[in-house]
Amino acid sequence: MFDLDRWNEIFITISRNKIRSILTAFGVFWGIFMLVALLGGGNGLGSLITGQMSDIASNSCVMWSSRTSEAYKGFRKGRWWQINNRDIEIIKAKVKGLDEISPLITPWTPTSDNAVRGDRKGTFSVQGTYANFNKIDKHTMQYGRYLNDLDVMDERKVCIIGQRVYEALFNRGEDPIGKDIRVDGVYYKVIGVGRGSDNLNFSGDKDEMITVPFTIMQKLYNYGDNVDNVFALAKPGVAVSEMQEEMEAILKNNHSIAPHDRQAINSFNIENMLKQVTGLILGVNVLAFIVGMGTLLAGIIGVSNIMMVTVRERTQEIGIRRALGAKPSTIMTQIMSESFTLTAIAGFLGISFAVLILQLVDVGLAAGSEGTAVFQISFFTAVVAGLIIIILGTLAGLGPAFRAMKIKPIEALSEE
Amino acid sequence: MPTIIKLKNINKTYYSGAPLHVLKGIDLEIDRGELVSIMGASGSGKSTLLNILGILDNYDTGEYHLNDVLIKNLSETRAAYFRNKLIGFIFQSFNLISFKNAMENVALPLYYQKTGRKTRNKMALEYLDRLGLKEWAYHMPNELSGGQKQRVAIARALISKPQIILADEPTGALDSKTSAEVLDVLKKVNATGMTMIIVTHESGIANQTNKIIRLKDGVIEKIEDNSEHSFSHFDIQNIK
Numbered sequence: 330m331f332d333l334d335r336w337n338e339i340f341i342t343i344s345r346n347k348i349r350s351i352l353t354a355f356g357v358f359w360g361i362f363m364l365v366a367l368l369g370g371g372n373g374l375g376s377l378i379t380g381q382m383s384d385i386a387s388n389s390c391v392m393w394s395s396r397t398s399e400a401y402k403g404f405r406k407g408r409w410w411q412i413n414n415r416d417i418e419i420i421k422a423k424v425k426g427l428d429e430i431s432p433l434i435t436p437w438t439p440t441s442d443n444a445v446r447g448d449r450k451g452t453f454s455v456q457g458t459y460a461n462f463n464k465i466d467k468h469t470m471q472y473g474r475y476l477n478d479l480d481v482m483d484e485r486k487v488c489i490i491g492q493r494v495y496e497a498l499f500n501r502g503e504d505p506i507g508k509d510i511r512v513d514g515v516y517y518k519v520i521g522v523g524r525g526s527d528n529l530n531f532s533g534d535k536d537e538m539i540t541v542p543f544t545i546m547q548k549l550y551n552y553g554d555n556v557d558n559v560f561a562l563a564k565p566g567v568a569v570s571e572m573q574e575e576m577e578a579i580l581k582n583n584h585s586i587a588p589h590d591r592q593a594i595n596s597f598n599i600e601n602m603l604k605q606v607t608g609l610i611l612g613v614n615v616l617a618f619i620v621g622m623g624t625l626l627a628g629i630i631g632v633s634n635i636m637m638v639t640v641r642e643r644t645q646e647i648g649i650r651r652a653l654g655a656k657p658s659t660i661m662t663q664i665m666s667e668s669f670t671l672t673a674i675a676g677f678l679g680i681s682f683a684v685l686i687l688q689l690v691d692v693g694l695a696a697g698s699e700g701t702a703v704f705q706i707s708f709f710t711a712v713v714a715g716l717i718i719i720i721l722g723t724l725a726g727l728g729p730a731f732r733a734m735k736i737k738p739i740e741a742l743s744e745e
Numbered sequence: 746m747p748t749i750i751k752l753k754n755i756n757k758t759y760y761s762g763a764p765l766h767v768l769k770g771i772d773l774e775i776d777r778g779e780l781v782s783i784m785g786a787s788g789s790g791k792s793t794l795l796n797i798l799g800i801l802d803n804y805d806t807g808e809y810h811l812n813d814v815l816i817k818n819l820s821e822t823r824a825a826y827f828r829n830k831l832i833g834f835i836f837q838s839f840n841l842i843s844f845k846n847a848m849e850n851v852a853l854p855l856y857y858q859k860t861g862r863k864t865r866n867k868m869a870l871e872y873l874d875r876l877g878l879k880e881w882a883y884h885m886p887n888e889l890s891g892g893q894k895q896r897v898a899i900a901r902a903l904i905s906k907p908q909i910i911l912a913d914e915p916t917g918a919l920d921s922k923t924s925a926e927v928l929d930v931l932k933k934v935n936a937t938g939m940t941m942i943i944v945t946h947e948s949g950i951a952n953q954t955n956k957i958i959r960l961k962d963g964v965i966e967k968i969e970d971n972s973e974h975s976f977s978h979f980d981i982q983n984i985k
Contacts, residue, residue: 334862341844649840652801653901654829654857656822739801742840 339667353635354675356628361676364621365683365706365714371617373690373704375610380702384467384525387603388563390573392580392596401587410584410593411555419583424575426567431459432556434546435533444498444539445511451497454533455512457546465560468535473506473521481542488517489540492524512539515549569600629672629721636668636729647733648741661730668726669719676718680711749908749940750775750798755807757793767793768804769963775942780935782943782951785960792913794960795944799832799911800824812908829857833902837914839894841886847873847897848882854905872900876930892923899930909940916950928953
């Protein structure tokens, strides 16, 4: 039942010592603010990092060749070698956990103004891949389509251009599909425009990239049957590191590299990296929780402490009330409600303030188009924070309330 | 007149440090509507007796019947209930709650009876009016004189329509003129049939009561009938 008198009384006692109440409440306010803000910050940091990697399949890896570091089978150490088409076929046939495999060719630096259309031109990277490369490092298509297997098999001179390539070579609003562009002296038909949605790339920024079928590129750029990188996607449930080991064994066997040569093959395991990142995010969140909870607890202890002092100060008043017929439980609820009210008001203000700040960060980020990280806490987190406040506020009042309950009217009345 | 307070061989010992036997077998009966004073030197046990009568303290052995209810080993909650229902307290230092105005102070016992706000404030105003304090109803205790404060306290003691009023040195903090006024009020209240027990060490106050209980070293020395109010300020009877 809503008891106006009780609330009136709570309000009076809280406002009787305004500065003290405000300072005490500030402890709780700051505590919950820190907790929520830090959790939101951890959230945001996490989504910022994972947002950077949203295009890349999490269960994938990439390999490229490097100089050998051990002499083996009559070869001296420090030898250069290259991954080739045969390796790709053998890996595809032998590695069971492998889902998709795609070679990649990407010449290191493009020549100046290598892409031309009419009187428009620009300098852009070129890469050659299989159609399934899109499953590993995804293009977000804006017009047209991505490469398909026939493009690769038939060595078609077609290309996907990045958004900035489109802007450089086409008029605004012009339909690029089916138009020809000249790249490094060869004409390709544009079949699609795509862009990347993150900043982590193996082969460069997709926005400034021209993607062509692997087969035609290998020929036109005089690669022989060499390959720059191999991208592999593991089947669901298969550990990438296992698949990677098998692939490396095959490569070493094919190219007479010592089995324990650690430097001959460079590789990058996205799964492991993601694990580290998730571990990092978890660590940040745990830290945020510990620091936030610590601050909050300090605030709550402050409330409990002040309530103790209040009870001491009010011993006589409580004694009078008891003599006039207040039950111990009435006194107890009174003290607990005071502690609860003080904590709840401060706590909910703190949560609201933290949410406001996080929202400002979100809005600021969106305006700066620095990605779409979400710093805001979820509604669920807010509810939990509210529950924590309610529980802690009640607990804070428990000690003082018990002390108040133990006050005997005679002792209180004789204390003058 | 039926008996309202019946004490049978009440003993009370305090055990803080050396055991102190404060009340050594008190037997006492007080009838409904009596105006009684309890006198005694400090240390005679009169405060302890008052605390036991007011259910503010427990006794060790014996029996205390208040309004035919045995008051013994009550839980705090039960004791609070009886205090609220049966007893009105008046203290030497008034014991008003400083941050509540006169009306709210008077209404407080009704709050603990869960009486609605409007009803209890209306009743509080009525009682304040009876004690001539209507204009002061919305004043805080620190804006009232000593006599006014004590009258507010009397109104507070009366509002729950108790069976007995216990007054502990009700005029102890007042000058002689206001003392007389307050005592007048108490006597008027008694005249309406309210049992009243006043603890005092002033003979002048005791002389206005109809029965004087003298306490000495934890026993009742004597109970004097004082219906003639012949008791001298100078305690002549005792000197003889």
